[in-house]
Amino acid sequence: MQQGAVVFEVNPILDVQTIRDRARRHIQNGAVTPNYGVDVNVVLRLLNDALATEIVSVLSYKRQYFVAKTSASANLVATLVEHATQDLLHVDRLAERIVQLGGTPDFSPVGLPERSHAEYADGTRLAEIVRDALVMERVAVESYREMVRYVGDGDPTTRRLLEDLLAVQEQHARNLLSLVEEVSLVEASRAVRSLT
Ligand SMILES: [Fe+2]
Secondary structure (H helix, E strand, O other), X not given: OOHHHHHHHHOOOOOHHHHHHHHHOOHHHOOOOOOOOOOHHHHHHHHHHHHHHHHHHHHHHHHHXXXXXXXXXXXXXXXXXXXXXXXXXXXXXXXXXXXXXXXXXXXXXXXXXXXXXXXXXXXXXXXXXXXXXXXXXXXXXXXXXXXXXXXXXXXXXXXXXXXXXXXXXXXXXXXXXXXXXXXXXXXXXXXXXXXX
């Protein structure tokens, strides 16, 4: 006799009737069912903080792009555009998840710098732009990791979303790190030209 089969019959993993009964209660909570494993209000606050962080990131990248646009570093310009585009997609994905959980995405400019974990970057030199953007991404990486830890198994959909965004931010940080040397060479050659 297969022991596993007996255990399954006596003690089924899923009590489907209980799940059906509970799903009929509090239907106004939508995706947040009784076995939602974390505090939904905390998750909504974290998602809105992440939303603010991504908005500030997009604003910073847009500004940095227009400042760096005519520079000799084509790789930097392309990277700034790519990161702005990807972070804007994150804004949409976070807002979508906030709505699914019954919350309201906070797009208000009032208090945006306080809600954002990353700071708006306003450097003008190429080296500053790369450094500021790298710091911004590293802040986002740390924040997403902490959020993933908090959400754990309590809300697998939100965790997967946060893990996706974390992976992209890690890639952004790596992209920027690879530009540090190139940008300092561009600035050095510009400085030499200004002396001749
Ligand atoms: Fe990013």
